[in-house]
Amino acid sequence: MSRRTAWSLAAAAAVAGLAACTTPALAPAQKPTASIQRTANGVAHISAPDYETLAYGVAYAHAQDNVCQTAQQLVTVRAERARYFGAGTGLLGLRALPNDQVDLFIKAHMDDAALARARAATSVDAQAMERGTVAGYNRFLTDNLGRLPAACNNQPWVQPMTLAELYRLTEVSTVQAGIGALADAWLAAKPPAAKAAQSLAEPAPNLADAAAAMREAGLLDSPFGSNAWAFGRDTTGTGRGVLLGNPHFPWVGANRFWQMHLTVPGKLDVMGASLGQTANVQIGFNKDVAWSHTVSTGKRFTLHELTLVEGDPTSYLIDGQPEEMTQQSVSVVVKATDGSTSTKTQTLWRSRFGPVVVVARAGLNWTNKNAYALQDANTGGARGTDVYLAMNQARSVADLQRALRGLGTLWVNTIAVDRQGNAMYADTSVVPDVDASMLERCAPSAPAKALLRGAGLVVLDGSQSACNWRQDPSSAKPGVIPFERLPVAVRSDWLHNSNDSFFYSHPQQTFNNISPLVGDDVMRSRRTRSGLIELPELLARGPVTLQSVQAQLFENRNLAGRLVMPDLLAACAASAPTEAAKDGCAALRGWNLTSNADARGAALFREFWRTAAGIPGVWRVPADKAQPVATPTGLKMGDAAVAAKVWDALTQAVGKVRAAGFALDAPLGQVQRPANTEEVIALHGGDDSEGVLNNVGDRAAPGITTKGIRIDYGTSYVQTVTFDERGPVAQALLVYGQSTNPASPHATDQLRLYDAKQWPTLPFHTKDVAKARVGEVLRLTRP
Secondary structure, three states, X not given: OOHHHHHHHHHHHHHHHHHHHHOOOOXXXXXXXXXXXXXXXXXXXXXXXXXXXXXXXXXXHHHHHHHHHHHHHHHHHOOOHHHHHOOOEEEEOOEEEEHHHHHHXXXXXXXXXXXXXXXXXXXXXXXXXXXXHHHHHHHHHHHOOOOOOOOOOOOOOOOOOOHHHHHHHHHHHHOOOOOOOOHHHHHOOOOOOOOOOOOOOOOOOOHHXXXXXXXXXXXXXXXXXXXXXXXXXXXXXXXXXXXXXXXXXXXXXXXXXXXXXXXXOOOEEEEEEEEOOOOOOOEEEOOOEEEEEEEOOOOOEEEEEEEEEXXXXXXXXXXXXXXXXXXXXXXXXXXXXXXXXXXXEEEEEEOOOOEEEOEHHHOEOOOOOEEEEEEEOOOOOOOHHHHHHHHHOOOOHHHHHHHHOOOXXXXXXXXXXXXXXXEEEEOOOOOEOOOHHHHHHOOOOHHHHOHHHHHOOOEEEOOOHHHOOOOOOOOOOOOEOOHHHOOEEEEOOEEEEOOOOHHHOOOOOOOOOOOOOOOOOOOOOHHHXXXXXXXXXXXXXXXXOHHHHHHHHOOOEOHHHHHHHHHHHHHHHHHOOOHHXXXXXXXXXXXXXXXXXXXXXXXXXXXXXXXXXXXXXOEEEOOOOOOOOOOOEEEOOOOHHHHHHHHHHHHHHHHHHHHOOXXXXXXXXXXXXXXXXXXXXXXXXXOHHHOOOOEEEOOOOOOOEOOEXXXXXXXXXXXXXXXXXXXXXXXXXXXXXXXXOOOOOOOOHHHHHHHOOOOOEOOOOHHHHHHHOOOOOEEEEOO
16 A cells, blocks of 8 residues: 555544544534635634534644644654654754654653543533544645645655644643753753762852853743733723734744634634634634733743752652652654664653753752752643633633633733723733742752742752642642732733733732742843833823824834943944944944834844843943833943943944945845745844844844844734724734745735735624635535
8 A cells, every 4th residue: 555545544534533433424414514714815714613613624724824834743743853854953842952852852741641631621612622623634634635835745744633643732832831941951861870979069050051041941031922012991092992912923833823713603703813723812802802912921830959869869858758750761763864764762750740850051960969850830731722712702801811710821921901991911821839938948959049030940849748839729720820819900091011020011000929930020021111111102192093003013113222322322432442343333323223124224233232232231320120111221331341342242243244245234124034935025123132022033043144134033923903883903914924835825925014014904794704805715514
């Protein structure tokens, strides 16, 4: 039997098997059918008579745009990247790791039986949607055998999906802010040699290096953030809410958004965007509410400092009693460059808290005295589908709060408005139930304790059972903080978030008795500061509208430039020390302090600031917690040592821009281009470090090259929503487009709209969708 025939039979059997186990046989006229319509820019509108058929249509439509992306993700969760792709790298959540490391982690972490048990506890509707997702994707494969996009057509790794693999896809996303971010730390954990001498006291970790390691893992000051603004009836002039949702997420990989409008008559009518394989809208709106998410400051895991049994480094003490670690051996197949394969095997270790990890740069090593285990609050989470289904059906901010009690928004804040003019901020993400008193009572060794402030890592004393997480019976998940003890605010004026904690949601908003693991009063995001400067100016100009919000976001003010350029230019006029620095000064004098596409010198400033921002003592007025919006500011050019480093940063930046072949005063749009296409499309927006609200960046390959500054993350699905008598009024962009297929007309069409700062109006009502429809309606009858 040929591989193609086998694949076809397997796909058909998978679809038939799912149908057979979910619904009785129906006559053809009775079989449920999904309808797929497309409007401008390939936006998909899917309707169906039930949730399973809806998900069937969603999965099919998503595969039309992104089948190769999904097929690649399935290779990842099957732990077969190294088998098919060899020694390259693959994305695990937000991180790129060697393929064999990705495979080993997947083999070790995924517990299919536990994931299935978690799904069995969800609602009938949630389970039906997941069955429909699998069947819809497999139907697409069967319908398009041999006619897939070039990137995956006739590839042996393109195979039908199973329910277990769908659960794994969700799990990878679920733990990407926990053990998934430290997968390599788990793989690095090996016990010391049994006969090794007792370890001497280790030096305290370099906290700056520890913080850098956590940034690289995406666990500290991550660039993958967002802005969201909620304006209530006191500020809009209409009595209704206005929302801006501006997530900053990758433009490639599993964390790409996809636009859809979902309808089940009488039950559901919701529009927006989602990540991955889901038939729920994660950021969007219905006729009464609109919401968005931002990445929360909450901690998703704790580390536990294990006290090891003397002479036995794989046993540890709990309340004075020894307990053995468990070991797990996993094997993966690795393809060599000549096509041959070999098997790689590794042993991984666990404690009662979770995997044993080693993060050497943070001083978390496995010695003869101590080891460190990671407990992830999101592992095995299955509440998201039900929580989002309830959010999708909400009719008010109060309904959204009831939905959020399920703690299914795993690592994000929720910012929302409703047609009654209420604005809401809520961090109801999943956070270990550890309060300030436990942090003090369960403090580990002094070096490990210092990691909380220095690198954002929570380490608890793992030798006491009383130092495990509190088990509050009111929580939707034992061991995590319940809704009632999380920060939630509803106001009639405004609320916002740009990835700092609840503390900065509004200048007059206060919260009480919130665990420090949810957030603190330190402002870390320069975009938070920008928001607290720009939002009052926006409000002072009159009632807030969609157009005024859009204009504010895309004004692209560069906060860092505004803070440091006066001092730099004053120093330029007095004593630029080199010809290159003088040339840089001349170019920057013409910069308009924005990150608009026409801003001359903005690219030079970007390269300068990448280095200058990290100079110790660079600020003339350092950060003052009592004045978080006003400080830090200025360049300390009066300090000769600091000034020398600033001039060196400018000289280096001039050299980089020239080596890349660009003029020092080249317009930003001439330099800044998307990484996911070779089309010449100018991009506006600035880097997170610059405090530009419209944040775009070049995470995979930072820095200017002969190909320019290639943007691969940032503003992604950006929506503005309000309400009229009929329902929602929404204008939105999916910046990188609906499709990952380069041959699709929807691979770059919205990039050009973004370039022109155009915001398409989204058709929501049935008549409006029909009027805006592009092409014929596709009807899919479910087996």
